[in-house]
Amino acid sequence: xxxxxxxxxxxxxxxxxxxxxxxxxxxxxxxxxxxxxxxxxxxxxxxxxxxxxxxxxxxxxxxxxxxxxxxxxxxxxxxxxxxxxxxxxxxxxxxxxxxxxxxxxxxxxxxxxxxxxxxxxxxxxxxxxxxxxxxxxxxxxxxxxxxxxxxxxxxxxxxxxxxxxxxxxxxxxxxxxxxxxxxxxxxxxxxxxxxxxxxxxxxxxxxxxxxxxxxxxxxxxxxxxxxxxxxxxxxxxxxxxxxxxxxxxxxxxxxxxxxxxxxxxxxxxxxxxxxxxxxxxxxxxxxxxxxxxxxxxxxxxxxxxxxxxxxxxxxxxxxx
Amino acid sequence: xxxxxxxxxxxxxxxxxxxxxxxxxxxxxxxxxxxxxxxxxxxxxxxxxxxxxxxxxxxxxxxxxxxxxxxxxxxxxxxxxxxxxxxxxxxxxxxxxxxxxxxxxxxxxxxxxxxxxxxxxxxxxxxxxxxxxxxxxxxxxxxxxxxxxxxxxxxxxxxxxxxxxxxxxxxxxxxxxxxxxxxxxxxxxxxxxxxxxxxxxxxxxxxxxxxxxxxxxxxxxxxxxxxxxxxxxxxxxxxxxxxxxxxxxxxxxxxxxxxxxxxxxxxxxxxxxxxxxxxxxxxxxxxxxxxxx
Numbered sequence: 001x002x003x004x005x006x007x008x009x010x011x012x013x014x015x016x017x018x019x020x021x022x023x024x025x026x027x028x029x030x031x032x033x034x035x036x037x038x039x040x041x042x043x044x045x046x047x048x049x050x051x052x053x054x055x056x057x058x059x060x061x062x063x064x065x066x067x068x069x070x071x072x073x074x075x076x077x078x079x080x081x082x083x084x085x086x087x088x089x090x091x092x093x094x095x096x097x098x099x100x101x102x103x104x105x106x107x108x109x110x111x112x113x114x115x116x117x118x119x120x121x122x123x124x125x126x127x128x129x130x131x132x133x134x135x136x137x138x139x140x141x142x143x144x145x146x147x148x149x150x151x152x153x154x155x156x157x158x159x160x161x162x163x164x165x166x167x168x169x170x171x172x173x174x175x176x177x178x179x180x181x182x183x184x185x186x187x188x189x190x191x192x193x194x195x196x197x198x199x200x201x202x203x204x205x206x207x208x209x210x211x212x213x214x215x216x217x218x219x220x221x222x223x224x225x226x227x228x229x230x231x232x233x234x235x236x237x238x239x240x241x242x243x244x245x246x247x248x249x250x251x252x253x254x255x256x257x258x259x260x261x262x263x264x265x266x267x268x269x270x271x272x273x274x275x276x277x278x279x280x281x282x283x284x285x286x287x288x289x290x291x292x293x294x295x296x297x298x299x300x301x302x303x304x305x306x307x308x309x310x311x312x313x314x315x316x317x318x319x320x
Numbered sequence: 321x322x323x324x325x326x327x328x329x330x331x332x333x334x335x336x337x338x339x340x341x342x343x344x345x346x347x348x349x350x351x352x353x354x355x356x357x358x359x360x361x362x363x364x365x366x367x368x369x370x371x372x373x374x375x376x377x378x379x380x381x382x383x384x385x386x387x388x389x390x391x392x393x394x395x396x397x398x399x400x401x402x403x404x405x406x407x408x409x410x411x412x413x414x415x416x417x418x419x420x421x422x423x424x425x426x427x428x429x430x431x432x433x434x435x436x437x438x439x440x441x442x443x444x445x446x447x448x449x450x451x452x453x454x455x456x457x458x459x460x461x462x463x464x465x466x467x468x469x470x471x472x473x474x475x476x477x478x479x480x481x482x483x484x485x486x487x488x489x490x491x492x493x494x495x496x497x498x499x500x501x502x503x504x505x506x507x508x509x510x511x512x513x514x515x516x517x518x519x520x521x522x523x524x525x526x527x528x529x530x531x532x533x534x535x536x537x538x539x540x541x542x543x544x545x546x547x548x549x550x551x552x553x554x555x556x557x558x559x560x561x562x563x564x565x566x567x568x569x570x571x572x573x574x575x576x577x578x579x580x581x582x583x584x585x586x587x588x589x590x591x592x593x594x595x596x597x598x599x600x601x602x603x604x605x606x607x608x609x610x611x612x613x
Contacts, residue, residue: 058422105598105601109600111419112358116600117597117600117601120551121597123548123593128590253423257423287438289431290431290434290435292427293427294431295427296426300420300423301424
C-alpha cells in the first residue's frame with residue numbers, strides 16, 4: 001500500500017465534507033432529512049470500523065455502545081432535564097465506561113469466542129433495557145420532548161428540530177469523527193493497531209503491549225458509537241430498544257463491509273449505499289431484511305474488501 | 321396447588337424444554353465441532369422445521385397422527401436438503417473461514433426469516449398433536465404427548481451417540497474433527513463429510529421443532545430463543561462434546577423451567593446470558609469440556 005502525502009489525504013476528506021455542506025442547499029427536503037440521518041449512522045459505522053477494520057476484532061455487540069449513548073443522552077434529558085450539551089456528554093461517558101468494562105472482559109477471548117461474547121453482552125444490555133421498562137419505556141421506547149431539544153449557544157438558541165440545524169449538527173459531528181479517524185489511522189498508534197491485526201504475536205514480540213492497545217481501541221470505538229447514539233437521540237428525538245437489538249449490531253458490520261473495512265470513507269459510502277438500497281426497494285417490497293441478508297452473503301463471497309477496498313486495491317493505492 | 325406438585329410440574333415442563341433443547345444444541349455442537357463453523361442460522365432452520373410441519377400436516381387430511389408422522393419424516397429431510405444447498409453454494413466457497421461463515425450465516429438468518437414471513441405470514445399456527453392422551457397424576461393431569469417428546473428425544477440422542485462412537489460413519493466424522501488434513505491424506509472425503517454434518521445438524525434442529533410444534537405453535541420468529549439457548553448449552557457443555565451438551569441441556573432446561581415459574585422470564589434470561597458470557601470469558605473450554613488442543 002502506497003502512502004499518501006498528508007496534504008492529498010486531508011484534501012480529499014475536506015473535499016467530502018465541503019460536498020456534504022453544499023448538498024444541504026440543493027437537496028430536496030426528503031433527501032435532506034435522509035442524509036442527516038445517514039451522517040449520524042455513518043459515525044456509528046466509523047466507530048465500528050475503528051475496531052473491525054483496523055484492529056481486526058469482529059464484534060457482534062456494538063448496538064450496546066450505540067444504545068448506551070442513545071439512552072445515556074435521551075434519559076438524561078427526559079428524566080433529569082439536562083441541557084443538550086450535558087446530555088450529549090452523558091451519552092459519551094456512558095459509552096466510554098461500558099466499552100471499558102466490556103473491553104476488559106471480552107478481550108480475554110479472541111476470534112469466534114470474542115464474537116459470541118460481545119453478542120451475549122449486547123443481549124444482556126438489550127434485556128436490561130426491556131426489564132427496566134419503568135425508566136426506559138421498554139419496547140415502546142420514549143420520545144424526547146421537542147421543547148428540551150434546544151441548543152443554547154450564548155444568547156442564541158437553536159432548535160434541533162429545525163431541518164437545517166439538524167443537518168449541520170450531524171455534519172459537524174460527522175466531520176469531527178472523520179478527521180479524527182484519519183488522524184488516528186495515520187498516527188503511530190494507528191500503525192500499531194494495524195500491526196496487531198496483521199500479526200499479534202509478532203507485535204507483542206516487538207515490545208508492544210497489545211492488550212492495552214486493543215483496550216484503548218475498544219474504548220475509542222465504543223465512544224464514537226455512543227456519540228452517534230447520543231446525537232441520534234437528541235436530533236431525531238426517539239429512544240427505543242430496537243436500537244439495542246442484535247440487528248443494530250449487524251447493520252454497522254454490513255455498512256463497513258460494503259463500503260470497505262479499514263478505509264476512512266468506506267463507512268460513509270456503505271451506509272449511504274445500503275440506506276438508499278433499502279429506501280428504494282421498500283417502495284416495491286417490505287422484505288428489506290431479505291436484501292440485507294443477500295447483501296451480506298454476496299459481500300463475503302465476492303467482495304470481501306468492499307467498494308472502497310476494491311477501488312484502493314485496483315486503482316487508487318494511496319486512499320487512506 | 322401446593323409447593324411440591326408445583327415444583328414437579330415445573331420440573332416436567334423443564335424436562336420437555338431440555339429434550340428439545342438437547343437435540344437443537346447437538347446439531348449446533350456437531351457443526352461447530354466437526355467444521356469449526358458457528359451457524360447463526362441454526363435457529364431459523366429450527367423455525368423452518370416447525371413451519372414445514374404445519375404446512376405438511378395441514379396438507380394431509382385424515383387422522384392428525386398421519387399428518388404429524390409425515391411431517392416428522394419430511395420436514396427434516398427438506399430442511400436438510402436446504403442446508404446442503406446452502407453449504408455447497410456459500411460455506412464451501414468461503415473455505416469454512418470461521419469469521420466469514422458467521423457473517424454469511426447471519427445473511428442466511430435474515431433470508432430464511434424474511435421468506436418465512438412473506439410466504440407463511442406473521443400468524444402463529446398450531447399443529448394438532450398425534451394423540452391427546454392425558455396421564456392422570458394424583459395432583460394434576462399431564463399431557464402424554466409431552467412425555468413422549470422426552471422419550472423420542474432420548475431415543476434420538478442415543479442413536480446419535482451410537483452412530484458417532486460405534487459406526488464407520490462416526491469414525492470418519494471424528495477423524496475429520498480431530499485433524500481434517502490428515503483425514504484427507506488417508507482418503508476421507510472431508511468435503512463430503514462437511515456437507516453431511518451440516519445437513520445432519522440442520523435435520524436435528526428440524527426434528528426438535530417438529531416435536532415441539534404441537535405444544536408451542538409455528539411462528540416465523542420462533543428461532544430466536546432456541547438459537548440463544550443452544551449457544552448457551554453448547555458453551556456450558558463444552559464445544560463439540562456430546563455428553564456435555566446433553567448434561568448442559570438438562571441443566572439449562574430444568575433451571576429455565578423452574579426459574580421462569582417463580583421469577584420474571586426476562587430477569588432469568590439476563591442472569592443466564594450474563595453467566596454464560598462469563599463462562600466463555602473465564603473458562604472458554606466450557607464447564608465440562610476438556611482444554612482445547
